[in-house]
Amino acid sequence: MxxxxxxxxxxxxxxxxxNGNKVKLSDYKGKKLILYFYPKDNTPGCTAESCNLRDNFxxxxxxxxGIVGVSPDSEKSHLKFIDKFDLPFTLIADTEKELSKKxxxxxxxxxxxxxxxxxxxxxxxIDEKGKIDRIFDKVKTKTHTEQILESYE
Numbered sequence: 001m002x003x004x005x006x007x008x009x010x011x012x013x014x015x016x017x018x019n020g021n022k023v024k025l026s027d028y029k030g031k032k033l034i035l036y037f038y039p040k041d042n043t044p045g046c047t048a049e050s051c052n053l054r055d056n057f058x059x060x061x062x063x064x065x066g067i068v069g070v071s072p073d074s075e076k077s078h079l080k081f082i083d084k085f086d087l088p089f090t091l092i093a094d095t096e097k098e099l100s101k102k103x104x105x106x107x108x109x110x111x112x113x114x115x116x117x118x119x120x121x122x123x124x125x126i127d128e129k130g131k132i133d134r135i136f137d138k139v140k141t142k143t144h145t146e147q148i149l150e151s152y153e
Contacts, residue, residue, distance in 0.1 A: 003104050006135055010035075010126045011102040015070065015092035018078035023068065023092055025130060032133065034060070034067045034148065036123040037105040041073045041081035041091075045121070049141040050087055056145035057088050063149075064128075070094050070105075071119060123148070 004011070013025035013035070025033070034053070038046040053060070053067055060067065067089040073081070078091040092099065100106035100119055109118045121141075125134035125148060140147050 004124070004132055004135065006132055008132050010124065010130050010132050013099060013102075015094060015099055016075060017090045017092055018075050018082055020075055023090055025126070028066045028068075028126070029130065030128050031066045032064050032128060033126040034065050034123060035070065035103075035126060036067070036121075036139075036144075037070045037100060037103060037119055038121055039119040040071060041077045042084070045141045046071070047085065049121070049139060049144050050081070051085055052142055052144045053089070054085065054087050060145065065125075068092060070099055070103075072097055072100065125151075 010025060015023050017023050036049065038049055040046055050069060057067065069089065069091040072094050074095060075093045078093055081087065082091060094100050097106045103124065105120050105122045106117065107120050108115055109120060121139045123136040123139055123144070124132055127133040134148070134151050136147060
């Protein structure tokens with residue numbers, strides 16, 4: 001799939017959340033959606049990013065944003081992650097990496113000199129009409145909300 005860019009129609013999103021419920025992009029029509037792809041539950045960077053969004057959830061909601069996280073973790077892992085950190089938003093279990101591949105966030109990564117396949121931390125803000133409004137591929141995990149909101153100033 002070609003690399004997504006701002007202004008593109010967001011690929012169809014259908015996944016299963018932490019409770020086994022189906023989640024679709026159309027569930028968020030009429031709202032801006034912060035769709036964030038992260039590598040793994042309960043790891044330092046992913047926890048910092050999720051907790052930053054959690055801490056700003058009420059304010060983001062008032063500004064018309066919904067939030068959905070996506071990682072290859074299982075529903076059970078997501079449920080534990082949500083409970084442990086009191087996350088007030090949905091997490092999609094992308095165990096087959098279908099959504100990650102559609103959104104171009106599954107690819108080669110490097111860590112300590114080793115190359116491997118994994119989730120490339122990326123956030124998409126999808127507008128009320130289903131178009132990609134913003135893409136963040138250099139996510140600042142501890143200040144991600146500010147990073148998103150500053151792009152709208």
